[in-house]
Amino acid sequence: MTQGSFEENLAKLRKDLAEDREKISSETSEIYREIATFAPSQTTSSSSTHPSAYLGLALATERKLGRLAERLGNIATLEKCRLAAALLEACEAVTAEGRGATPRRLMQFMAYEGDSSSHYENLIGAMDVFAASRKPTSTSEGRITPDLVKTIATRTSLRSRNWLSDQEAMDWNKVLQEKEVPCPIDIKTITQFSDQINTLDQGNGIIAVADAIYIVSKWLYELDLEYSNLAPDTRHQNISFETENPQTIYWNRTSRLLIPYIVAHFCDGIFLPLMCGLALSECQVKLRPLFTQNAPVKSARPHTLKVIASGLDKLDQTEKLVSQHWGKAEKLATDGRGTNLSKITTHLFDNGTICVADIVQLCDLTPQAAHYQLKRLLEAGLISRGPRGKVGGHYFLDLLLRL
Structure with a gap:
C-alpha cells in the first residue's frame, strides 16, 4: 500500500467517524427532548396499585408463612x-x-x-x-x-x-x-x-x-x-x-x-x-x-x-442458623460424659448468656469445672466472650451476634 492510499483511507475513516458522532449526538438530543416533554399516562401512574403489581408477592408470602408454621411446629x-x-x-x-x-x-x-x-x-x-x-x-x-x-x-x-x-x-x-x-x-x-x-x-x-x-x-x-x-x-x-x-x-x-x-x-x-x-x-x-x-x-x-x-x-434464616448451632450443641453434649453439658447448652439457648456462676448453680460444679465446660463451648464456636460483670465473665450465644 502506497503512502497516498493510506492517507486517503485514514481521511475517509476520520470523515465516517465524524458523521457517526454527529448522528449519535442528534439522536441523543432528540431522545432527551422526548423525555422532557413526556407526560406519563394515568394507567402508568396507577400501575403500582393494580393487583398484578403485588399478587405474586402476596401468594409467595402466604406460602412461605405456611411452610414456616410447619417447620416451627x-x-x-x-x-x-x-x-x-x-x-x-x-x-x-x-x-x-x-x-x-x-x-x-x-x-x-x-x-x-x-x-x-x-x-x-x-x-x-x-x-x-x-x-x-x-x-x-x-x-x-x-x-x-x-x-x-x-x-x-x-x-x-x-x-x-x-x-x-x-x-x-x-x-x-x-x-x-x-x-x-x-x-x-x-x-x-x-x-x-x-x-x-x-x-x-x-x-x-x-x-x-x-x-x-x-x-x-x-x-x-x-x-x-x-x-x-x-x-x-x-x-x-x-x-x-x-x-x-x-x-x-x-x-x-x-x-x-x-x-x-x-x-x-x-x-x-x-x-x-x-x-x-x-x-x-x-x-x-x-x-x-x-x-x-x-x-x-x-x-x-x-x-x-x-x-x-x-x-x-x-x-427463615434465623431458624436455619438456630438448627445448625443446636445440632452442634447436641453433638457436643452427646460426646461428653454425664448430663452437665446438656443442661448448660439448654440454659444457653434459652437465655442467650451464661457465666461461671450460672453453671455452678445449674450443675453443682466447682468454678474450675465450670471454666472447663466454658472452654469446650468456646472451642466448639457456640459462645463468644463478653465483658466482666458482677458475677464474673459473661459469654454470649454466638449465633445471636450474627443476626
Missing part, C-alpha cells in the same frame, strides 16, 4: 427463634427512637444491668420491648382487641415511664391498691385503632395483614406529626422519633409488637416471631407520601407486603 425450636426475634425487635424499636442498641449491648445489659446510668437510660426501653416480645401476651381467639393492644402497650413501657411529665406521673399507691399498671396510651386511641383493624375483611389473609400494617403506620405517623410537627420531607432515610413525645414512642413499640398478632388475626391463628423491625422502619419513608395524600390502603400493598416478606425471610 416444634415448641423448643420456636422458643429459640423467639429469643432471637425478641432481641432484634428490641434493638430496632429503640433505634427508631434515636437510642442506638445492638444485640451485644442489650445482652450485656441483661447479663448485669450495665456499668453506668447511661446504659440504663439508653437500654431500659429496649429491655421492655424484649421482655414483652420474649413472652407473648395470650390472645382472645387470636383476634386484635382493645384489651390486647392495651396489654402490649403497658408491657412495652413498664420500666421506662420516666418520660412522663410530673402531671402524668403514675400514682404508685393507686397502682398497688388496684394491682394494675395504667396504660400509657390513650384508651380512646386504642379503641379506634382496634375498630379500624376489625373492619378489614378477615378472609383476605396476608393482604389484610399488609393493609393493617398501613393502618398501624398511619397512626404512628399522625401521632408523630401531632406531637413534633415535623414535615414528612424533612425526615432522614432511617426513621427516627423525638424522645420528648412519649405517645409516639409508646405507639412505635406497640405497633412493632402487634405485627405477629395481626398475622394470627388474619391467617388462621398462625403466631410466629416475625422479624419485621428493620423493614418496617425503612417502609415508613415510602409510606409518608401516601399518608399526606390520604391514599387508600391498597396503594401501599406493594410496600407493606415486602415488610411481611422480609420478616419471614429473616425468620
Whole structure:
C-alpha cells in the first residue's frame, strides 16, 4: 500500500467517524427532548396499585408463612427463634427512637444491668420491648382487641415511664391498691385503632395483614406529626422519633409488637416471631407520601407486603442458623460424659448468656469445672466472650451476634 492510499483511507475513516458522532449526538438530543416533554399516562401512574403489581408477592408470602408454621411446629425450636426475634425487635424499636442498641449491648445489659446510668437510660426501653416480645401476651381467639393492644402497650413501657411529665406521673399507691399498671396510651386511641383493624375483611389473609400494617403506620405517623410537627420531607432515610413525645414512642413499640398478632388475626391463628423491625422502619419513608395524600390502603400493598416478606425471610434464616448451632450443641453434649453439658447448652439457648456462676448453680460444679465446660463451648464456636460483670465473665450465644 502506497503512502497516498493510506492517507486517503485514514481521511475517509476520520470523515465516517465524524458523521457517526454527529448522528449519535442528534439522536441523543432528540431522545432527551422526548423525555422532557413526556407526560406519563394515568394507567402508568396507577400501575403500582393494580393487583398484578403485588399478587405474586402476596401468594409467595402466604406460602412461605405456611411452610414456616410447619417447620416451627416444634415448641423448643420456636422458643429459640423467639429469643432471637425478641432481641432484634428490641434493638430496632429503640433505634427508631434515636437510642442506638445492638444485640451485644442489650445482652450485656441483661447479663448485669450495665456499668453506668447511661446504659440504663439508653437500654431500659429496649429491655421492655424484649421482655414483652420474649413472652407473648395470650390472645382472645387470636383476634386484635382493645384489651390486647392495651396489654402490649403497658408491657412495652413498664420500666421506662420516666418520660412522663410530673402531671402524668403514675400514682404508685393507686397502682398497688388496684394491682394494675395504667396504660400509657390513650384508651380512646386504642379503641379506634382496634375498630379500624376489625373492619378489614378477615378472609383476605396476608393482604389484610399488609393493609393493617398501613393502618398501624398511619397512626404512628399522625401521632408523630401531632406531637413534633415535623414535615414528612424533612425526615432522614432511617426513621427516627423525638424522645420528648412519649405517645409516639409508646405507639412505635406497640405497633412493632402487634405485627405477629395481626398475622394470627388474619391467617388462621398462625403466631410466629416475625422479624419485621428493620423493614418496617425503612417502609415508613415510602409510606409518608401516601399518608399526606390520604391514599387508600391498597396503594401501599406493594410496600407493606415486602415488610411481611422480609420478616419471614429473616425468620427463615434465623431458624436455619438456630438448627445448625443446636445440632452442634447436641453433638457436643452427646460426646461428653454425664448430663452437665446438656443442661448448660439448654440454659444457653434459652437465655442467650451464661457465666461461671450460672453453671455452678445449674450443675453443682466447682468454678474450675465450670471454666472447663466454658472452654469446650468456646472451642466448639457456640459462645463468644463478653465483658466482666458482677458475677464474673459473661459469654454470649454466638449465633445471636450474627443476626
